[in-house]
Amino acid sequence: MEQIFSKLNFLTNGEGLTDITDDLNLFIQKSNFHSGIFSLTLLHTSCSLTINENADPNVLKDLENFMKSIVPYNCYESLSKDRETVYYEHSQEGEDDMPAHIKTALNNTNLSLSFQKGKIVLGTWQAIYLWEHRFNPKERSISVHIIGEKSSSSYNNE
Amino acid sequence: MEQIFSKLNFLTNGEGLTDITDDLNLFIQKSNFHSGIFSLTLLHTSCSLTINENADPNVLKDLENFMKSIVPYNCYESLSKDRETVYYEHSQEGEDDMPAHIKTALNNTNLSLSFQKGKIVLGTWQAIYLWEHRFNPKERSISVHIIGEKSSSSYNNE
Amino acid sequence: MEQIFSKLNFLTNGEGLTDITDDLNLFIQKSNFHSGIFSLTLLHTSCSLTINENADPNVLKDLENFMKSIVPYNCYESLSKDRETVYYEHSQEGEDDMPAHIKTALNNTNLSLSFQKGKIVLGTWQAIYLWEHRFNPKERSISVHIIGEKSSSSYNNE
Numbered sequence: 001m002e003q004i005f006s007k008l009n010f011l012t013n014g015e016g017l018t019d020i021t022d023d024l025n026l027f028i029q030k031s032n033f034h035s036g037i038f039s040l041t042l043l044h045t046s047c048s049l050t051i052n053e054n055a056d057p058n059v060l061k062d063l064e065n066f067m068k069s070i071v072p073y074n075c076y077e078s079l080s081k082d083r084e085t086v087y088y089e090h091s092q093e094g095e096d097d098m099p100a101h102i103k104t105a106l107n108n109t110n111l112s113l114s115f116q117k118g119k120i121v122l123g124t125w126q127a128i129y130l131w132e133h134r135f136n137p138k139e140r141s142i143s144v145h146i147i148g149e150k151s152s153s154s155y156n157n158e
Numbered sequence: 159m160e161q162i163f164s165k166l167n168f169l170t171n172g173e174g175l176t177d178i179t180d181d182l183n184l185f186i187q188k189s190n191f192h193s194g195i196f197s198l199t200l201l202h203t204s205c206s207l208t209i210n211e212n213a214d215p216n217v218l219k220d221l222e223n224f225m226k227s228i229v230p231y232n233c234y235e236s237l238s239k240d241r242e243t244v245y246y247e248h249s250q251e252g253e254d255d256m257p258a259h260i261k262t263a264l265n266n267t268n269l270s271l272s273f274q275k276g277k278i279v280l281g282t283w284q285a286i287y288l289w290e291h292r293f294n295p296k297e298r299s300i301s302v303h304i305i306g307e308k309s310s311s312s313y314n315n316e
Numbered sequence: 317m318e319q320i321f322s323k324l325n326f327l328t329n330g331e332g333l334t335d336i337t338d339d340l341n342l343f344i345q346k347s348n349f350h351s352g353i354f355s356l357t358l359l360h361t362s363c364s365l366t367i368n369e370n371a372d373p374n375v376l377k378d379l380e381n382f383m384k385s386i387v388p389y390n391c392y393e394s395l396s397k398d399r400e401t402v403y404y405e406h407s408q409e410g411e412d413d414m415p416a417h418i419k420t421a422l423n424n425t426n427l428s429l430s431f432q433k434g435k436i437v438l439g440t441w442q443a444i445y446l447w448e449h450r451f452n453p454k455e456r457s458i459s460v461h462i463i464g465e466k467s468s469s470s471y472n473n474e
Contacts, residue, residue: 001159001161001305001317003317003351003352003464003465005351005430005432005437035161035163036161036305037195037197037270037303037305037353037428039270039353039428039429039430041429041430041437041438042439043437043438043439043440043442044439044441044442045367045368045369045375045439045441045442050263051203051267051268052203052259052262052263053203053259056248056250058247058248059203059248059256059259061247061248062246062247062248062256062259062260063259063260063263065244066229066234066244066260068236069234069235069236069237069238069242069244070228070236070237070386070395071237071382072236072237072238072239073238075238075239076237076238076382076385077237077238077239077241077385078384078385078386078388079228079237079385079386079387079388079392079393079395080385080388080389080391080392080393081388081391081393081401083393084385085239086381086382086385088378089374089377089378090372090374090375090377090378092372098375098378101368101369101375101378101379102378102379102382104368105366105368105379105423106264106422106423107263107264108266108268108424109367109442110367110424110427110428110429111268112195112197112268112270112353112355112428113197113199113268114163114197114199114301114303116163121163121199121201121301121303122199122201123200123201123202123203123299124201125202125203126201126202126203126267141439143430143437145353145430145437147305147317147352147353147463147464148161148305149161159317159319159463193319193321194319194463195353195355195428195461195463197428208421209361209425209426210361210417210420210421211361211417214406214408216405216406217361217406217414217417219405219406220404220405220406220414220417220418221417221418221421223402224387224392224402224418226394227392227393227394227395227396227400227402228386228394228395229395230394230395230396230397231396233396233397234395234396235395235396235397235399237386237395243397264422265421265422266424266426269426270353270355270426270428271355271357271426272321272355272357272459272461274321279321279357279359279459279461280357280359281358281359281360281361281457282359283360283361284359284360284361284425305463306319306463307319
């Protein structure tokens, strides 16, 4: 067993989900590891990592709509009987600031994936997404860490 | 340190939570590993993995009710001030289709557990559940992956 | 690669978030590991682990408010069109009992972190929180498990 640490950077398009599965697999293959654990930590608190459907773009649209509806900008209504309106106290960076932190808390910052033959083990319909919760495009970094076994012969990295 | 990869299949009963703790422990014991990391990836996007209370069945009923209330079928109301009604665009497989993807995003697909003496480290009141979010019973697969140390002598697997 | 298992205990202040990042880093340094995976399992079902913003205390206040608003005590309103009121069936330990289990399900019990040079890999604005969902202060235990490489020379543990 050996380990390797690195960092991958992604430029998001503002609010929405970006499929990063291929980039993650490429990193594994370039690192020349065959099989092991691939641990991801997204180094931010206003975007998240999620695994979801990879086929119909409407799934991503519905996911995005749901998150926006349950964590609205500016203020939201409580689900308690009195339906009080709650305002965010933290809003230094704008109306998308605090909702982004909440969406992150409802989702994941940290994934510990398995890989075999240089490829993350996923179901047929699964992809790994970087989910941007801020309005504007941002550069986002993921700490990547492999513990596993190296390939006896190199992969082609073209 | 050694590693092993496999897949476990479960038949769910349709919507609801199935306790899979014993099956997971049995896999560890049969694999003859003593201690290490047990990494689970549920290979689907309409069911999830969760750790919760193992004693009162009403906890599971309340969890299920909550998820259904916050991610209703067909459409839902926003928590923003105007309380707009939002419809799902993705509904090819029926009214339980998109809500299942959202429930999965709010829960986990991926767990990285620790085990010692052939048993997952959990609190007294914890169990690991496979949470089916579709109406009908489905066969669900979990990718299982161990990195750890083997037992010097075999466990009894009766 | 070597591994070590232990347990860390924390006394919470009742509802709210406690930053445990320094305690976790201290454990790594005392264990004399240099780099590897740091796997955490919170051994309870009414509190959770989360990674979020470490700078403005209002972020934690807003997170807490949001969770309370979306998972109210006693009963809550559904987001479906009829807005039915839903009551919890599980309430043996009081009105904060079942909401605590639901908040835990919406958050994390299990994190698999990376560490280098004896320190968890996190972004500048990230901290790891133990999130208590019960009213009263509680003693909470986290199972901690390291797989990694030991330092060639000891850290100073003062």
